[in-house]
Amino acid sequence: MDFVEHPGRLYVVATLLPLASFFLLLLLGAIRNAARPYRESGLGRTIYQLCGGDRPNTIGAYVATTAIALSCVLCLVGLVWFLQTHPVSDSHGHAHAAGHHDDHGHADDHGNKAGDKPAEKEHDHSAIVEHVDDAWAERITFARVGSLRPEVDKRIGLELQLGYRIDHLAAVMFAMVTFIATLIHLFSAGYMREELDTPVVDHQVHLPSGEHLHRRGRYSRFFMYLSLFCFSMLNLVLADNLFQVFVSWELVGVCSFLLIGFYYERQSASNAANKAFITNRVGDAGFIIGMLILWTYVGTLNFQDLTQRVRAPQSDAHNEHYALHGQLVRLQPEGEPSADGRQLYRWTPDGSGSHVALFPMSSHWHGIGNQEEQNQEIRVRGGRIDRYGVIPYFMLTIAGLGIFLGCVGKSAQFPLHVWLPDAMEGPTPVSALIHAATMVAAGVYLVGRAFPLFTPEARMVIAYTGGITLFVAATIAIVMNDIKKVLAYSTVSQLGYMMLALGIGGWVAGLLHLLTHAFFKALLFLGSGSVIFGCHHEQDMRKMGGLLTKMPVTAVTMLVGVLAIAGTPLFSGWYSKDAIIAQGLGFAAVYPQHLLLLALPLITAGITCFYMFRMWFLTFTGEPKDHHVYEHAHESPRIMTIPLIVLAIFSVIVAWGWPVWSAHDSFLGKVLHAAQPAAVTADLSVVESLVHDHDGWVHPAAGFLAFFAAAIGVIFAFLVYHFRTLDAADTKEQFAPLYRLFERKWYFDELYSALLVRPALVVANWCRLVDAKGIDGVVDGTGRAAVAVAKGHGIFDQGAIDRVANAVAAASQAVGAGLRRIQTGRLRHYVVFLVLAAVGTFLVLTYFLSLARADQ
């Protein structure tokens, strides 16, 4: 474990620590359950007691929290180390003239500071992704077929790898994930306390006899699942290739399944768990298709390699600078393929070609499209990673959309958003960790990582999907009465913001929002968990009210979270939301036909403020609506409130920069900017120059618009829920159809049930019948026919052949019986026969003798 030479391995250890915790707890639980039948005496008893005995274990909390806390420490150390060796330059916002991106040669600085490897230069001919050297990136083989260098060994080769590549984005994500996870582990240690009761009473499950369910506690199991989840999530962030991301993708899905279905005796919980996993699998199918296309055409799944092949590098092997740096180079095929299968492709400067060039990953090649006469065409035959290749443009778009479909599933975007609200069946810390801060953020993270692979059409789909999602989810959140459902739809909506931002080129904006949102959404969820815990598992806001005096810490911290999500200046959400609106404004200014991509986020900003303040007012202010709940409400223990306070502090300061009041000087933003791929500025150069012109009109205008929208939302919230000027019930009556639409969640569940679930069951039943009646009918029919033929044979045998045989037998018997009568017993008869026989013989002999004499 050479950490000085390979500091990136710190992150590998940080990822594997939760896995170790998981296996330890799994083994402990398995041994305990295996020893349970033998727990009466002897060795079995010893083992059983050692692994916890009859009472529920608390060891799970200790092991899991220690593991994740250690991970957090390692990640923070790694972050500091990385930032020291890869300092963030201050050139954010300056010198972004269209087309020339010389200062994106951060690569050169970093290469020199982190330890020069001159020989590397030959193969690293691109700064189209952030340059990190071997100290922060490594790979191993997961599955390999054949040789990888066909010119040395004639065998054929492909390889799936596992590896890591730490850049600024990964370092920051690691720090965020581990930090929030540690806080949530601490929170859960308090929240899940009732799993330590003996027995646990589940009030939502009714046995046939009428009473509530009594069961054993599952305290340690919760932390075991949390550990597995942390490992999967960290592996996702660590991954440097799509395959590893997919592996983690599914693993976080399974952890989500296990955790949503934690109270599995409840039918609603196991249904929700199934729904989550299956909906995610639909997205995964798209992900697989995206992987298939890239694997078959490009031959690799590594992010860096993919980007280097798909996008024009900074310079070619002859170190000539590329004017097309970071762009998709489009080609048009010309003529028919030659006899040996080579096809000619010509560069199309106007970008109308039907194919995209795939640059070789080798040391000797000329740059196509580099403005020189001889670099206008290439000849391509077959796919090899060390030669030029092509991928049809629409295939690249489909691949991008496939990967995006995976992100849609994971990040609960329209139309695969239906699982997230149901996922609130799980314990609240789970909702905080998985369904707010981390797992659902994975989709956004992947869109950010895979950004260079998206064609402009794919990006537009991403942007509009985000736009629709953020609006639809916000409208539903207005009418929800369950505190967790409000937060769930709020999460969906905010994820839509991130997707929209990424789609229109706000790479830093979207990912900055991901980071800030993780903090304040985790805070809000944990706060709601504290409320639920304090109100003894009451989740309906219509039964709350006036809890400010009873749970002051929770109330104040949640207010901080609400202010953050509303985009109040100086709170972390302000920086990221401002950036998104600014990007939207810049994009709409350049492409006025996409005005919707500005209007939707603005309007929804107002709606967001409205429903968030509505939630806060309903819960904490006003008259208590249910006195029973109010009487027994209490503040949560310190182990739960301390994480709240810490998260509240971070919800304010995490995006601060210098000067603090400047929205686009966020330090976190600058860190993220260092990891931005060149494709962002290459594809959207005009928009970028507009948005990042700090002396221009975009940022002030965006700030004003955002503030205005938020203010409207807050004012309405105050009017309806605090000052009671407008009556909520009246409004509900007036807009009844709209209300119903929102309350029924835009009828998505009903739509999917009718369109997908029921037809699938019908098809399944049909398949079963085809087998049972159809194919087996033929098989059994053949069997019956064979038996009938056999019977026919039998009949034939018995009837015909046997009859012949019997007839012959009868005939011979008759003849015998007849001949028997010659034996009369009288001598004179025998004498007559003798004489007759003698005469007869004599006659026959004479006849034959005469014949013989006639011959001669």
Add this chain to the structure above:
Amino acid sequence: MLDNDMLLMTLVIFLPSVFALGLLFFPNDWKEGMRWFALLGSGITLVLSLFMLVDYLNLLDQAPTGDRAPWHGSAASLDARVEAENTRQASGQPGDSMDYVGKRPWIRRFNIEYFLGVDGISMPLLVLTTALSFLALIASWGIDRYVKGYLMLFLLLETGMVGTFLALDFFLFYIFWEVMLLPMYFLIGVWGGPRREYAAIKFFLYTLLGSVFILIAMLGFYFTDVSPFIEPAAYKKAFDALPRSTPPRGPQFFAEWRAEREGQVEAHTFDLLVLKRVGAAAFLHLTGRTDEIKVNVPVWNNANQVTAVEQKEIGQLDESQKKLAMSKLEQPFFTRGFQVAMFLLLFIGFAIKLPMFPFHTWLPDAHVEAPTPISMILAGVLLKLGGYGILRIAVPICPWATQADIWGSSLAWWIALFGIINIVYGAFAAMAQTDFKKLVAYSSISHMGYVILGIAAWRVVEGRTVGEQYWAWGMNGAMFQMMAHGISSAGMFFLVGVIYDRAHHRNLDNFRGLMEPMPLYGGVSAIIFFAALGLPGLCGFVGEVMVVLGTWNFSRTFAILAALTVVITAAYILWTMQRVYFGVNPAYKDYEDMNLRELVTVAPLVVLAIALGVFPSYLLLSWMEPSVTGLVENLVSLTGRG
């Protein structure tokens, strides 16, 4: 007499039968003794097969080429080893005792040999067989009627299975193939469930039908004169065995006499490797590259004697020799119709066992009625024999047929289509089942569809293979899927058996709430079921993802369909878990969790499922892959490269 490797291989095959005979001496009522004795036999066989595995890994290590990793060495391939062995035998040298191929003449009249050998394709399946047999015997402790008969038949079955994987002579292969049928019939028909007679006879007749097809093909191959393609030493032997004939005096008659002598040489064989060469020759002939076929050519000296036999391409032969070679190529074997017909016969024969739609309906019935350990063996091993047969026999001997144009698409495309039908149809049918075991049976059918898809994905465009690395990828995935499915399927059937032993029913609608009284069982089930679902980190994922990754190059539609089916797979597996383990059901609250015996049976499967999912390359792929990729290389070299 027998080299070490032949001895070891023979022992691994026949030791179970020896123990079966030994069981005869046990009194009928000493059931425990008989069970332990049989387990001992199976255990020793398992240990021997593990010795073989270690030896095979050593073998791979010792035969490197160039600067590549030693396990890619071509000197370790089966073809190279057999050729070396033949050369050694012909020149009278003692055989290499560690090369794991061995040949002894058996029935000389028909040129049938006792020919055994392993390579990367049969070795993992061999270890899987012995391991699953051992575990299934542990699971057989609950069998109480006619224990002696059961154990004897089981051990006989194991002999048949192991022999099939080791045999490289078609006749020997066929004998072992048939040896498996009868014990299975009785094992299902006597110790099975309510409809056992129906299931047993359905299984038996269906599989026998397939066997008959294989027999026809085998005879078709035997009656072909393969003298241009047998080993040179054997050719010389055949030449020396011709009846004596004095050569003519005048040199002007030499050529004619020599040609006549050469024409008299005839050879018939069951040797699978020779037949593979003949199949390759047929491919070259039918695609117009006849000149590249290598044939045996005797070398005459001035005294009109044949001193040696060499192999030359037809294009380099002189007139008379070419005429002779071309006349050999006129045999029915080298015609289009014969190739396709034989391939179809072989393929259908093996596909019945795979099982492939529409020949699959014997499987649900056989699985439902068979006792738990027999289900484990059936799913874990017998299904793999179908895939193995296709890989070892059908595709290498009739490769041209896979590219034959049938109604506008290659036969390989049609086979892949049936593979996709398996995947999708099996998944949907599984979703509609209410019998737990039948559901697992249909999920087996669905998983074997991936095997068919991986094997069939050979894309040839205008005589040139396009994307051969993707076919190799898919083929390796198919082999891995066979191993992974063996583990997860056997595990699933065992787990169904565990609950059936307690509840005495398998109705999915009547379970619920098993997690509470049996948490260990629930946890183990979760792992095995997730392995069947193809969750990354478990064994079922690697094979599936490799096959699907290799399919896009072959056919986009199939790849998309295979990718979309993961949703259905997840749906029925999760729904099943919900119906069986989650929820509340007071009726089962007194059920006992898995006891030690059950745990010992399923624990190795769990460990393997996780290990193979996390370290696929190190544990299996690295030593299996050279043989599979070698097979693909051999076939692809028959076409041009795209």
